Amino acid sequence: MKYWQSFVAAGLVSLLAFGNPSRAQSSPAELYGDLFRRVQLEKLFPDGKTFVDAVPRLAPGAVMTAYRQQQPRDKDALRAFVLRHFRVPGINDHDASNLRDHVRALWPVLVRQPVERQAGSSELPLPAPFIVPGGRFREIYYWDSYFTMLGLAVDGQQPLIESMLVDFTATVETYGHIPNGMRTYYLSRSQPPFYALMLDLSKDDTPAIAARRLAALRQEHAYWMKGARCAVASGACERVVRMPDGTLLNRYWDDKDAPRDESYAEDVATAAEAGSDKATTYRHLRAGAESGWDFSSRWFGDGRSIATIHTTDIVPVDLNSLMLAMEQRIEVRCRKVGDTACATEFAGLARKRKAAMDRYLWVGREGRYADWDSKTRRPTPVLSAATLYPLFVGAASPAQVSAVAATVHAKLLGRGGLRTTPNQTGQQWDQPNGWAPLQWVAIDGLARNGQAALARDIAGRWIGTVAAAYAETGKMLEKYDVEERKPGGGGEYPLQDGFGWTNGVTSAILERYPDIATDLDQAETRAAAQ
Template sequence: MQASLFFLILSFLTYIILSIQGATDVNQDHVGGCQHPVYCTGSLLKTIQLNQVFNDSKTFVDMPMRYPVDYINQQFEVLMFNTSKTGGPNKAELLEFLNNNFYPAGYEVEPVTPVDWFPNPAFLDKIQDPELKRFATSVHGKWLDLTRVFNVSGLCDDCYSSIPVTHPFVIAGSRFREFYYWDTYWIIQGLLVSNMTATAKGMLTNFRDIITEYGFIPNGGRIYYLNRSQPPLYTLMVKSYVEATSDYQFLQETLPILDAEYQWFMKYRTTQINTCDGGSYTLNLYNVSTNTPRPESFYEDFTGASVFSSDDEQKFYYSSITSGAESGWDFCSRWFSQSDNTNLTTIQTIEVVPVDLNSILYYNEKTLSMFHNYFGNTTMSTFYQKAASERATAIQSVFWDENNLQWFDLNLETQTLNENFYISNLLPLFVDIEEEINMNDEEIDSIFKELSDVLLNFPGGIPSSLIDTNQQWDLPSAFPNLQYFVIELLMDTNTTVSTAIGRSLINRWVTTNYCGWNSTLETEGGMMFEKYNVYDVGTPGGGGEYVVQNGFGWTNGVVLHLLNKYSDIITLNSC
């Protein structure tokens, strides 16, 4: 009883403080992001990246330093002086400098065997198809390949770009040597299927510690990500973990931290929308303010910005590029000018109010209301329930298009909706907004019927968009996390139409994952791609800033979720 009373008082005080301040004090300078003189700013970074010493710009900023910052910069100044007569160091001289002064990329990130991994988790027993069971067993085994710890012992202070955390974590794979925020949601789904609850809890505890320190969860586990977050799925990760484990003590300890993250988004990522019918709504958007390239994509951003002549235009470009990375959809025609939506240089993410971000925050508000109600905190529960109700009204008023039967992103510059198809247009159904706005099954089915071509006609899943821009979040790529959203909203709707489409998509998605794995089993140990091609079953997607990656954290998590939840209705199609 005393513990409950203490928590009630603590939560209420947290609410009052955060409502006044908008976020914890430690986060007040968050807009500055990373100011590290090697990994985030300075001539050394610019020189290395613009000379393209490595094919991947991320490689350099993931290399720990052998010596303190001051010594490294002194050595760099010597190099620049010695090569000044020849116009500066060439690529070979820069590479020699790096080899002498830096460790290899990812040196401080070490593999570790998770303590809760066992070869035959219970979910395998209910998979009857022997080929699906063989596939599931292999994917379950990939947690052994992807689990890591940060080990900065032996490294000097401030000599690495990692944000160290206490507990082991699962990486995405390949070039992604650290944890990533929204990837972790689907990784958690897979870990829970594999009964790896200790690993899942450790990752959630890492995030709790990060919010305590920074006020938010950055894009990923590197200091160069400290000026941006990602879609706020932490509350929903905790929900999944608690539902699987009934660990309400963890929830009680974490709930004030969930409040803090929510307030961060409500302070730093909002805009006011006034509608023609007199409505006025507070909604959220991705909105990083920066006048520099992303360190991990310095060359790409710097080159892209070179087409602009003014500082203001370059800042708008850098801010929109970085905000596009914050969205997770980096990059996609969603963020481009609607008058030129195939050209990355027209990116204007900070002018777009996204349907999916606001849908996720609506789900967070409902979930936080439920959490606070469980612990008897009616003040906070009512606060979040009111916020959710107001947001549902806003989503319907601002984003819904009756003629196209979809929810569309709003462009602030033009005050128009982006009437192109994106999977994000359906996210309100994933968060069950129909319950708040009293949309019946017939109305929901009309949405699916209107979109039946895109939902059913691609053998390799549903494309993120129907526009081919050579960006990875556009046609022809299909991403596991977005298939998860659509499958769950279809199956949860549970009408004749939605279930038929949902079953088709489950079979197509599991098939394309299986075919990619099986075709590479002998040569590569069975590859799980970051994304897949909707036209060609089993082949990876493409486009974007880097080659397709193998691993892959969220791909594994989604397919394990599907094999666990729907194994009795899955039938593999032909490869």
């Protein structure tokens, strides 16, 4: 067959497959009439080309029937209608049920290679590859990394877990602790101590590695307890607080009392507003940053204003739960290598800490674990998601578990997941925001203590929120509004995407509850039919 005959034959196939191209095709303006005019004239999308490239979820006639029936009255209602009935490019054209695939594709994007020391740079050297959270957080962070590792563990990325543990172990050996993040300006503080729990995720149990990690773990414990030697006279020193019965518990602290380098202007403004000793305010702000909850009503004297921050006066339930977990794991590791003296010492420390937590941090009449104020010598009134940490580390009795579960269900369960606190202050670690690490602490803590239904409920609500935001933005975000099931807000900087711990917790939840992905599929189908 000659070339032109082949071309004609191919054209005939095209006509049979796609219809007669000479027959006019209706444009979006012709298909959607009044709906089209409203979308364009009300500038529902900044670019007029956005809507005309959208794909309807139903037949155009069915969309218009629904539009005439519902008659969305204002711009918000119109937008909701359009997003429900169309896949709009760059807006909601992401398949929420494919969250797991999206997270798996993100891991390579967030990997960074070993860091060498560079003169004048604030970045600290690291010997092995690692994962960053994303966005403005372009270095490795301490407590973020544990929740990131949860996802790496179930997404076939075990070598990255081992690699990050190489980094953290070397960091303790170099600096005596793991800083907030791997920058020079973070060296004066740490973050919630998850290194012991990170080690639970390792599959490398070679004796040399285990010995090195145990030494690092004991060194980290010594860092947190260093203030014990001077807490006798003052009642509190560095990160240690001597309780009324003489027991030692921990608090958040920072070795410096100047404005934070990374939030200098904000800290100067807060200290001016506080009107008290500026160095003391700076220390409280820095301690709040060490807590990871920067900032929250947990640390405010009046429960509302950052100007009343007094973080170092507070004995936090989350920190002491993690210290208990650290002491228990040191005991186990010491016993495994035959160091009886070490095992006995840390078993005793763990028993004393557990008893002190029950005595000072448990508020039975309110069904919650609380932070303790060393100035008022009583629990603080702020209910927060930190109440679930003792369940997470296995430190709660069945009665305490039941009471906390009831409190969480009644006061912290939002439409889109677990609330951080019930308090609206404008700070990012308060209502309406929810955070991936706190969801996991709650889910895992409740599930391992016989509260399977509530754990699954929180997981489903949270993944629904993450999926809704992903469907609209195509991004995994640092935090979410669990009241409105949308991207979160507040804080000292714009909302970040990436995002390490959200990715990790999402994968961990979907691995534990694969039926949630089915629920997402069904929800999309229902939305398309409305």
